[in-house]
Amino acid sequence: xxxxxxxxxxxxxxxxxxxxxxxxxxxxxxxxxxxxxxxxxxxxxxxxxxxxxxxxxxxxxxxxxxxxxxxxxxxxxxxxxx
Numbered sequence: 001x002x003x004x005x006x007x008x009x010x011x012x013x014x015x016x017x018x019x020x021x022x023x024x025x026x027x028x029x030x031x032x033x034x035x036x037x038x039x040x041x042x043x044x045x046x047x048x049x050x051x052x053x054x055x056x057x058x059x060x061x062x063x064x065x066x067x068x069x070x071x072x073x074x075x076x077x078x079x080x081x082x
Contacts, residue, residue, distance in 0.1 A: 039063055 037046045039060035046058045059067065 037058040038044070039046050040058050041063040042060060044060035044062070046060050
């Protein structure tokens with residue numbers, strides 16, 4: 001027994017609006033990649049605001065979190081050695 005073909009639903013958003021949103025998203029991404037640098041550890045994209053102002057090193061969010069975690073581990077281990 002075959003299923004009856006389902007009628008295609010009407011689009012909720014007009015195709016023109018979807019196309020303009022896709023174009024604006026593409027321009028936003030291209031602007032961001034031009035301004036953003038590359039991570040010095042893994043070559044991933046770095047955030048625009050943090051790459052220039054807050055950190056002297058250009059690190060992606062993953063490498064930055066690993067670096068912070070490593071600092072915390074070192075601080076916790078130092079009192080145990082004394």
